[in-house]
Amino acid sequence: MGNNLKKNKGQSTIEFIMTFTVAVGFIFLFLKMALNYTDGFMVHHATFMASRAYLVSDEDRRSLEEGDSKAIEKARQVFTKYLPEGLVKGVETGSLKENNPDPGKTKFHAFVGVWIEFTQRFSMGFIGGKESIHFISESFLGREPTRSESRSQVCQAIMSLGLSKCDVHVTLEDNGG
Template structure:
């Protein structure tokens, strides 16, 4: 009886460790996808012209990680909150939801899968079109115009 108890305890600790390791992998993949979404810009003339390209590139980065090999039944995709899709700019970024079996039996941990969520809300850098609009608006407010290609000052855009 004590052998079964010790074996179950060791197996349960191993199973929890594998679940945590899988969670760290999903967190890192979500962070890297959100980081990609943060910085990708295709020099579009519209302020939202690069968002679709950034979403596609973030999905490619997310899918490069081996979650299908390490997490049984992996079926999640990266989801992107783009500017304008959420009421608060603090929630712009990437997130993913997936399920994983946490327990080893109905008695220890349960047999229902646990829903897990990984979020990385890093935001989105202003595109070059946004920066141009802001600089032109600032120049127009002081009496200038944007008909001439002039660098007013570099504000970090």
Template sequence: MEFILTFAFALGVTFLFINQSLNLTAGYLNHYVNFMASRAYLVHDAGNNVYENNINYARDRAQEVFRRFPLKELGIDADFQVVTRNEGSALFSGTTSTFKKSLSSLPIIGGGEKATLLSESFLGKEPLRFTCFQMICAAMTGNTQKCQTTSNLDIVPYDNGC
């Protein structure tokens, strides 16, 4: 009887640690994919003069990068969201990914509840080229009204250091 109890306990603890290591691996993988999508959102610029179009293109690009990784095949059914600075603050713009995983493979040990795992990557958003153009044009002309279109002045911002 003691052997059976000891064996069952050892087997339960082994399964618990294996399940926890798989959960950690899934969490790290999800966080990596979320970070890659956040980087795509950070730097993507469509090059047009409409702010909302640029943000929508960057959001689509981030979702495309996130979908490129086969998370569902690995048992991760993640809910991916892009948070723009219009929806939150400029400090908290980036991407989030949420998914649920069971903490234990045995309902007796650890319960049958699933834990909600959240990955956040708030890298922000680089200024758009048109925004840089407007800032450089306003600094050169002293008038922001002349800087509404790119046809008024030829400016080449080589780096995005505006």
């Protein structure tokens, strides 16, 4: 009986070290995943706020060709306000992209807003690998026609009826019926 104890000496220490290593590895894995989720929520909130700023920064343009350069700059300012540079690794304010509503350049978009792509490591390395994950945060809001689009559509409707040449301010009235 004493001979069996000598053969098993240290077995519990080895088992403890192995299970402790796995348990600590899982703790670090879940900690890094929680940090990734937190970073993602922070980026998404900043993207949403930037998308709102982009949507309401409608300049009274005379044509769609004048572009939304002021709107995307305002969106970048708001994004930086909610998510300063360097707060979340891998996110650069300059990489904020717009979903332009301009039907002349692209297919008409019913939703307008901004989106951003960034990458982060999945885990700390020793558990879960060293590969990076590609994240996309997008926020698209329903859009109303811009003032120039409304003006252009009303003018086209009036001209199609042969009522005017749209050289004066003319409005159509809808009685809801």
